[in-house]
Amino acid sequence: MDDAYHHCQPRNQDDERETPMPRASREAKAASHARIVEAAAREFREKGIEGAGVADIMAATGLTHGGFYRHFNSKDDLAAAAIGRGFDEGLARLEAALAGDGGESALAKYIDLYLSCQHVSNPGAGCPIVALGAETARSGSGSRAAIAEGIGRLIGRLAEAIGGDQNDARLKASGLLAVLVGAVTLARSAPSEEARNAILAAGRQLARQSLQR
Amino acid sequence: MDDAYHHCQPRNQDDERETPMPRASREAKAASHARIVEAAAREFREKGIEGAGVADIMAATGLTHGGFYRHFNSKDDLAAAAIGRGFDEGLARLEAALAGDGGESALAKYIDLYLSCQHVSNPGAGCPIVALGAETARSGSGSRAAIAEGIGRLIGRLAEAIGGDQNDARLKASGLLAVLVGAVTLARSAPSEEARNAILAAGRQLARQSLQR
């Protein structure tokens, strides 16, 4: 919740020890900033980056659109921050799954979480790759880099959790992430609950298989 | 190329045997229609449905945008037709791969084709699920139904090619398609050629694994 705003007052960065303390307004700005990123992370994943308007997002935080540019230089900058936050959430969930018990059963727990109806029907709180990967791949800007960086973080952490030879682990982690992303993409397009569940079941099976051998 | 325009003259449908023959203008319209769908299938996959304008697509076919509504009731209708055409192309490629030699090696050929650099770097001629799945899942209209229908066709044909018990084959086919879609999605976001190739290699390995057991 508070990892998304750095350098709100870059001007005072070196003198920070001299200034008495961040007063109400600075805290208020930081809080606004966090709420904007939070709302954007949800809205962008729900409606797409093109589909969600700056004014909508600002309204969702209880502000008007005019103030947006006190926080970000462009909508794309916000998208990059929002995507970063989406990956933070996802990695926190992975961390939580791994915290229970190490090894493969912990990864199985993460697989079940990722390939759940919950995830399929709540894109706003879900994986940014599924929601925004195709769109950002076309854009070539900050949001694209944010997705690439997030994918790197996710594969890195998954490979670490898989353990063993890290070259092999990264191969497995990449395959695993591919099934996860693909299965949720397909499940979100499924025309019926039945079709959705069939896809998710197939994904779970292959995802587990990806960890073996 | 000519499967996308039906009922151009629905009014005469029953009398068609009486009318001498489609004259120049009717053929011209059918040809325009096909060119519009063809251009749309490419533009939509390259830029997204929101990202590609009706005027752009019409210009790409050598027409002006005003005439568009003689062919389609809305942009979404065109998107549905374009997505259908995209799946036709993909299924034709699958058919071609299967035509060489039956069984698993034919599917391996298709896997290599799907998970090729060629496919990753040419979204305009690639799989509609990767390019448009996330966007259409949000839309809830004709284009969404077209993606769902295409996924159904693809999984059906893959299951048939896998053979054996069709319940199990459909499960395998769904898993296979999930890795394919996910791996290309990830590869398109990769920040370097190296990362892209690593993802594709991991995808190929897991895709082959999905056919075993």
Added chain:
DNA sequence: TGTACATCAGTGAACGCGCGTTCACTGATGTAC
């Protein structure tokens, strides 16, 4: 501690611009006799 000044987060109107769609029009196509 108190006062005068500067800063700046947030407001709300306005700006261009591009988009999907509509519409009056044109001229070739198709039809009726």
Added chain:
DNA sequence: TGTACATCAGTGAACGCGCGTTCACTGATGTAC
């Protein structure tokens, strides 16, 4: 076969509308003395 009329594919201007961004302004916050 030829003529008069109807149809309609395609044109290009115009319509609303929503969007990202800008800007003058306000009033609370923060600073200097």
